Amino acid sequence: MNILYKFLLIGTVLIVSACSNSNLFGRGADGSDLISGAGDVSDPRSPAYFQQTVGDRVLFVVDQSTLTTEGRAILDGQADWLNTNTEFNALIEGHADEQGTRDYNLALGGRRANAVQEYLVSRGVAETRLRIVSFGKERPIEICSEEACYAKNRRAVTVVSAGPVS
Amino acid sequence: MIRLFMCLCLAVAVLASPLRAQEGPLRIEITEGVIEPLPYAVPSFVPGNAAASELSANIARVIASDLNGTGLFRQIPDAAHISRITSFASPVQFSDWKAINAQALIVGAVDVDATGRVTVRFRLFDVFAGQELGQGLQLVGTTDGWRRIAHKVADQVYSRLTGESGYFDSRVVFVSETGPKGSRQKRLAIMDYDGANVTYLTDADALVLAPRFSPLGNKVLYTSYETGEPRIYELEVGSARRRPLESQAGTMSFAPRFAPDGRSLVYSLSQSGNTDLFRMDLGTGRSDRLTSAPSIETAPSFSPDGGQIVFESDRSGTPQIYVMPAAGGEARRISFGQGRYGTPVWSPRGDLIAFTKQSKGRFHIGVMRTDGSEERLLTASFLDEGPTWAPNGRVIMFTRETQGEQGSSNLYSVDITGRNLRQVATSTGASDPAWSPLQE
Structure with missing residues (x-):
């Protein structure tokens, strides 16, 4: 009886921990696909509009985290959108291409995400609405091993959601 | 869910065997990298009883896989062997192993008792010197842990032939x-x-x-x-x-x-x-x-x-x-x-x-x-x-x-x-x- 009780208890713990894992990375956190419930792209207040019309990502030169002119223009649009739609918060994901070691690319993705965050803050977005994360080279959006793909993978993606920032 | 580490209790005992002074022992020098791998033979270990027959072959196979995997040793296939090792205690016919150019010979025996306890004994021979290299060892474990026993034997062989510690039981x-x-x-x-x-x-x-x-x-x-x-x-x-x-x-x-x-x-x-x-x-x-x-x-x-x-x-x-x-x-x-x-x-x-x-x-x-x-x-x-x-x-x-x-x-x-x-x-x-x- 005692052993059975323990067994049940362990089972319960496993179920609970499995549930707490339900919102983990790997389930659509990439920002590359249309987020279900992101709304109609024709609605300028929708995340879909932010993603496709405003532009949710900026690209970087190899090893760099400096924002390009094009990148800053996109981020100006993102800042305007975030300043208008204040019920949304943003997660900024930094990514690297596959040329580089895992550790270094994690750090590099952090730099890129931070560069975007700093720019958005400089354009008036409250820092408390923004959070950054690096995926290093773990989540390429393009999977060929050529510069055409690498260029798209060296990115920072701003994922907006109405939920809390963290 | 998670397999617990096999509780493998390894008792190492020196088998009755006179300690021999090593004069120019068989030794493979690995510092500069080896061009020519050392040829050796590891015949199927001798099963002490029917329960041990499958393990005897498997243990010899894993030892060979460990040694061959280093690139430092070359196994002489069983088919080329002249002598058969049918008894752990019998004297080794060195001439038969010399004839196929096996410089090292690994001989072993496996016993499995009713509780599933495995006892493995082995000896390593320098064929051309006609003598044992190091002392015979006995390792004791469980049937689940047989691969670890094999790796431990291979580590011993590696260490005796290279002078450096092994890495197989890892x-x-x-x-x-x-x-x-x-x-x-x-x-x-x-x-x-x-x-x-x-x-x-x-x-x-x-x-x-x-x-x-x-x-x-x-x-x-x-x-x-x-x-x-x-x-x-x-x-x-x-x-x-x-x-x-x-x-x-x-x-x-x-x-x-x-x-x-x-x-x-x-x-x-x-x-x-x-x-x-x-x-x-x-x-x-x-x-x-x-x-x-x-x-x-x-x-x-x-x-x-x-x-x-x-x-x-x-x-x-x-x-x-x-x-x-x-x-x-x-x-x-x-x-x-x-x-x-x-x-x-x-x-x-x-x-x-x-x-x-x-x-x-x-x-x-x-x-x-x-x-x-x-x-x-x-x-x-x-x-x-x-x-x-x-x-x-x-x-x-x-x-x-x-x-x-x-x-x-x-x-x-x-x-x-x-x-x-x-x-x-x-x-x-x-x-x-x-x-x-x-x-x-």
Whole structure:
């Protein structure tokens, strides 16, 4: 009886921990696909509009985290959108291409995400609405091993959601 | 769910055998790399009873697989044997083994009792000297643990023939990879060094990276995205129980590695886009900053005496390798070749640092002395990275990823001479290996 009780208890713990894992990375956190419930792209207040019309990502030169002119223009649009739609918060994901070691690319993705965050803050977005994360080279959006793909993978993606920032 | 480590009780007893003075013993010199592998024979061990017959053949097969896998030894196939070993105690017909040029001969016997206890005895002979090399040994374990017994025998043979400790009774913790390149699923897994006995330590829900063994091999540090951002965790291998070590809001932590005494770890903490090295006392949970620079500092690894840390930094503009005191302080750059250097790992002997090098669009695994001299590149491919040392400092395992949309990761090993490059058998894709110490 005692052993059975323990067994049940362990089972319960496993179920609970499995549930707490339900919102983990790997389930659509990439920002590359249309987020279900992101709304109609024709609605300028929708995340879909932010993603496709405003532009949710900026690209970087190899090893760099400096924002390009094009990148800053996109981020100006993102800042305007975030300043208008204040019920949304943003997660900024930094990514690297596959040329580089895992550790270094994690750090590099952090730099890129931070560069975007700093720019958005400089354009008036409250820092408390923004959070950054690096995926290093773990989540390429393009999977060929050529510069055409690498260029798209060296990115920072701003994922907006109405939920809390963290 | 998690297979507990086999409780393998190994009793080592010296069999009745006179201690012989070794005059010019059979010895394979591995310092400069071996051109000609040493020919040897390992006939099926002699079963003491019917219950032991299958194990007898399997144990001899695993011993051979261990020795052949080093590239230092060449097995003479059973079909070529003239003598049959039918009794462990009978005198060896050395002339029969000389005739097929077996320089070393491994003879063994296996007994299995009613409780499943396995007793393995073995002897190693120098055929051309016509004498036993070292003393006969007896190892006791369980039927479940037969592979470990075989690895222990092979370690003994390796050590007697090379003069260096072996590495076969060891494990590798790694990241098992499944799914397409764009959405790969990663789980922590542990296996014997040769790919056998795989056990998963985490599920596929959270991305996991770069596990590292504790000095005793009973714990693993790794990085997981369980909370959404990369954070370092400590996991007990036996129970698969894990705990987060670093959970400061607004930070990411990764690249953890134990100190040689197992009481602290060094790792990277990224805050506001800047990545520095920190050292955490595992007893108190307190962290001290080791570096303070706007550059990236990551991939730290202790020297075996715990006095120094080798790490990767891009403070010069490109990623290079630096060494600093383990308490932090002035770092000196040791990599000066053309290209980018990363993931330095101090060898268990303390004499070399293994690293990843990126140069002219290719990746290499290499080794250099701890002052950066005598750099040697051991491999070259589209993407090689993340070296880990065999417990004897003679072999390096690493991740090799192939190019393109169908690209996949696998584990490879290579000798520190650059010879004997081979893929480690894994049933899924695999990356980020970390080699355990030799098991007790």
